[in-house]
Amino acid sequence: MFAALIAFAWASAAFAMFAPRAARADDGALGPRVAASNPPTATDAPPPLPSQENATADLDALREDDGGGFRVERVDFATAFFYQSGHGLQSQAGPIDGRGSERAWIIEPMALMRLRQSDEVVHDIVFTADIVSAASPDSLDAVAHASEYNESFTGEVTTTIQTSKEFSFGARYGAHAEEPLRSVTAGPILTFHLFDDNTVFTASATVIADGFDDLRIDGHDRGFLSRTTFSGNFAWSQILSATTLFSLSLGVTEQWGTLQQTWNSVIQYRAPNTDAPSVIRTGEKFPVTRNRNALEAHLAQHIPATHTTVKGRYRFYFDENDVMAHTTEVEVDQYIVPWLFLTARYRFHVQPANDFWVPYIVGPPKTAEEPRTSDSDLEAFTARELGFKLNLVREKAPAAFRDADSFTLGFTHYFRSNDLTVDMVIAGYGRSF
Amino acid sequence: MLTRALTGLVVLVLAVTASGCVVVPQNRRRYLADPTMNPDILEDKARDKLHTSREAASGGNGQPAGGGCGCGN
DSSP, X not given: OHHHHHHHHHHHHHHHHHTHHHHHTTSOOOTHHHHHHXXXXXXXXXXXXXXXXXXXXXXXXXXXXXXXXXXXXXXXXXXXXXXXXXXXXXXXXXXXXXXXXXXXXXXXXXXXXXXXXXXXXXXXXXXXXXXXXTOSOHHHHTTOTTOSEEEEEEXXXXXXXXXXXXXXXXXXXXXXXXXXXXXXXXXXXXXXXXXXXXXXXXXXXXXXXXXXXXXXXXXXXXXXXXXXXXXEEEEEEEEEETTEEEEEEEEEEEEEEOOXXXXXXXXXXXOTTOOSOSEEEEEOBOOSEEEEEXXXXXXXXXXXXXXXXXXXXXXXXXXXXXXXXEEEEEEEEEEEETTEEEEEEEEEEEEOOOTTBOSOEESSOSSTTOOBBOOXXXXXXXXXXXXXXXXXXXXXXXXXXXXXXXXXXXXXXEEETTTEEEEEEEEEEEEEO | OHHHHHHHHHHHHHHHHHHTTOOOOXXXXXXXXXXXXXXXXXXXXXXXXXXXXXXXXXXXXXXXXXOSSSOXX
C-alpha cells in the first residue's frame, strides 16, 4: 500500500512533467499562447486600437472561452524520507528504569497545487501523507504490537480572494486523520498590500479541534479525548531594497484539553517503606491549558555580483511552562551555473526543560493531576542541523534544455545533545503552467 | 501582558516607520523573484514537522502551533 501511494504521487508528477506540453497548446489561457498561435510578421499592420467597450467585450469573451476560470497554475510534488534513532526516558522500548529506543522511519509524500478560480480567487491546496514505522508510540509497541505502522493524511486548503490591489482576505481550512487522532482546522486570513506591495501585513487566526484515542502506557484504549488550539498570528513582510527582503511574525497560541501524549511514560521508583515493586512506569500528565508565544524574524539578501543569496533567521519562543527557546538559522544559496544552485544550511536550537520535566518520580504522584513528564523532546538540549540541497531550475537553462519545471534533491542531518539523530532525504519536482 | 502589549506596539511603530523608507518598483524586483529568494514550501513543511514534533517550541511562523498531530509538544 505504501509503495502504491508513493508510486501514485510520482506517477502524478510524471504526468505533470510530460502531459501539459500537449494540453497547453489548446487550453484557454491568455497572453503568450494567443501570441504564439498568431505570431506577428513584418508585413502585418498593427491592429486598430479597440474602443474601451469593445476591449471589455473581447476580454469577457476570452474569459468565457477559458472554461469557467479554474486553471492549475503550479504543481509541486515531493517525497521526504526520515530515519530517526536515539533514546528517551518516556519510551518503554528499553530497560524499565532507563532510556528506551526512539528508532523510527517515516515516508512523507506531499503535493501542492495552486488552482486559480478567477482573477480574484486562488486556492492553494496541500496534501500530505505520513507513513510511520513503529508509529510515534514506539514505546507502546514494546508492550502492545498495535501500531507497527501508522498512516496519517492531511489536506489543507488556503483560499485567497483579492478584492483590491491593497486588500485580500481568505480562509485556511483542512482536516487530518491518523490511527489514534482526527483533527479539523479552520480560520480567516486578512492581508494588506501597501506601497505597491513593498509592505505586506497579514493577520490570521486558526482554530484546531483534535479528537484522539486515550491510548495508555499499557496499550489499552480508555476512550476518547480532545483538545482545542487557538492560534493568532501577525506577520509583516517588507522589501528593504531591490535585493533585500525582511519579515517578522508574532504568534500567540492557547490550548485547552488533554495536552499530554497519553502513551508517554515516566519512571516511578518505590517510595521508602512500602511494598510496591521497586520500579514501574506511570503515565505523563500535563496541565489542561497552555499559552505559548513566538517571535520570528527573517532576512534574505541577494548578491547579484556573485549570484549568491544569504538568508538569516532568528526565532524566540516562550511559554507558560518556563520553556524559553532560541533558534537561529543561516542559509546560503549559490548558483553554480545559471540553472543550478546549491543550498547549504545550518540551524541551531537551544531550549531548557519545561518546569515539570523529571527523570523519574519516587512513589505515586500526590494527585492524579500532578504535572509530570520525562519526554526527551521537552528536556533541556541543544539541537544542530546541517542541510544541503541541489536545485535545478530549467526555466533558466539553455534553450534546448529549457522548460517550466524544476527538480530538487536534498539531505538534512539533525542531531541533539540528548541522544536523538534524524536524517532526512527529500526529492522534489515542480512545474508552472 | 504589559510586555506583550509593548512588543506589539514596538512592532507596529517599526512597521509603519520602515515601510515608508523605500519603495522598490515592480520592474526592479528581478532579484527578489529569484528562486533562491523564495522558500521551498514542501521542504519547509517536512522540516517544520520534524521541529514541531521533536522540540518544545512551535508556532510564530504564521502557522498554528500545537494540535494537528499526535504529539504533545
